[in-house]
Structures are given as C-alpha cells and as structure tokens.
Amino acid sequence: MSLEIWSFIVDVLSLIATVVLTVAIYWLQRSHEKEREQMEVKAQKKAVAEAARVFLIDNEDEIEYLPLSAIAKSLNLKRKHHRAITTKFLRCSEEVQKEILKQVNFQPIEVSKEQVSTVLKLLRDDIKTYCFGRDVLYDGAKYFHRAMERYSDKEIETVNPYIFEDIKRTHFYQGDSLKLLKDTSYNGTLYGYMHDYIHSADLGKSKWLLQPPIDMVLSQCNLAGCPEDIMTFWMMRIIIDCCRVFAESEEDFIFDEDLIKTQEDMYYYAVMVLYNTYIAKKVEDADE
Secondary structure: HHHHHHHHHHHHHHHHHHHHHHHHHHHHHHHHHHHHHHHHHHHHHHHHHHHHHHHHHHHHHHHHHHHHHHHHHHHHHOOOOOHHHHHHHHOEEEEEHHHEEEEEEOOOOOOOHHHHHHHHHHHHHHHOOOOOOOOOOOHHHHHHHHHHHHOOEEEEOOOOOOEEOOHHHEEEEOOOOOEEEEOOOOOOOOOHHHHHOOOHHHHHHHHHHHHOHHHHHHOOOOOOOOHHHHHHHHHHHHHHHHHHOOOOOHHHHHOHHHHOOOHHHHHHHHHHHHHHOOOOHHHHHOOO
C-alpha cells in the first residue's frame, strides 16, 4: 500500500510539474510575443514618423497648401490634382497622412461631399434671410462644383479683386435718405461690401437704396454673359465671402488667401470655409 501511495504521489507531482512547466513556457512565449509586438509597433510608429518627416522636407516649398490637401483627402474626389503636394499627400497611407498633419499641428478636417451639399443649402437659406440677392447656388451649386470639375488648373491672377464700391466711403446718410458722395473712386472687396451691407441696419428705410451684394456682382461682372470659368470664380468668391460675413468669428479663417493660385486651390479653400462656418461649431459642441 505504501508503494502504491508513493507511486500515486509521484504521479501527482509529475502532473503538477508538467502543468506548471507548460504554464511557465506559455507565459514566457506570450511575454516574448508581447515584447516582439511592442517592438514592431514601436518600429512601425518610428517608420511612419520618419516617412512624415521626409514628406514635409520634400514638399517644403508647398507646405502652406497642406490644409487644402487635407480637405482633398476628406472629400476623396477621384481625379488628378493640379497641385503636386496634394497628389503626393493622397498617395500616402492613412497613418502617414495623420502623422504629417500631426507634425504640422493641423487638426484633420472630416467633411464629405454629402455634407458639402447640406451646408450649401444652409448657405442658400442665409443668403435669402439676409436679402443678399438672387439665388446663384441653384441646381446643386453647379457652377461652384464646375470650378473643380472643369477649371481646376485655371490660374487666378487676383483672388480678391478690389473692384466694388465701399458703402462707407461712397455714401453718406442723412435722415432716411442715402446720397452718393462726389468722390466715388475708392473701391473695396466684395467682403467689404457684404460686411457693410449686413451691418447697415441703422440706415432704416434707406437700406433699400443699396444694391444687394450678389445682384451687384452679377451686374457689375456681367456674369450672365461671361465665360464659364469667370462664373465659377465668382461663385467661389461669393461663397467664401458670404461665409465670412455669416460666421460667428473671423478666427476660423486661418488660410492665407494670397496663396491661392488656381481654381483647385480656391475650391478646396471654399470647402474649408463652409466647414468652419456651418460644421466645425457643431463638432466642437458634440465633443464637449
């Protein structure tokens, strides 16, 4: 009986030893796997960071256009782009794209084509509310989108022409009457006219003497009979300046308009302005 007991004890101890050894081997293997996975993740992060650093160095001459490239990535338009940095940015993996934007401290913008259509409808409503003139965003804002579809490589000589009258300088107000000054040679931007127009509530009955901003552009620039690429330019200008006037803060418009050289640049900038005016605030409120 004692021999059988000892034999049983030995068997039990052997089983325990086998189990312990198996667990220990598994733990060591798993520990090594975790270390290897961590090393691989670290190496991947390092490779992504290096790829982003190299991208920024190689594209230093166009780095100020990176925010527009981020918009292009978000819209995901299946087309060839005129600006080189945008083409190169879209060729990068999503991880590298995020790292590139992180290294330049630019918050990625997520905006879809469907959202653009939605905010353009909101803009149309605001244009009507503030009596800015005729509806130029009909048929899904077709002339706005044609800027990208047909004239993306069309060069823009002056992105913000000083060709419109300045309400404050060319008019003075006397009671309920609005009179022209003799010297009306000073010209301003469309934004300046829109800004003064929307803040001219103090004119009382005289505001009706002012021409609505969009109507003024249509007549002064002969948009009814101009080449289509001129029409697409002014659609973008109208959208940008309306958004700037309707927006709660000018701080949202951080891109330097003087950098805009083509209608492709201006189209993506217009989308950015639409996003900052109608979407960004809602995103911030949702995050809070």
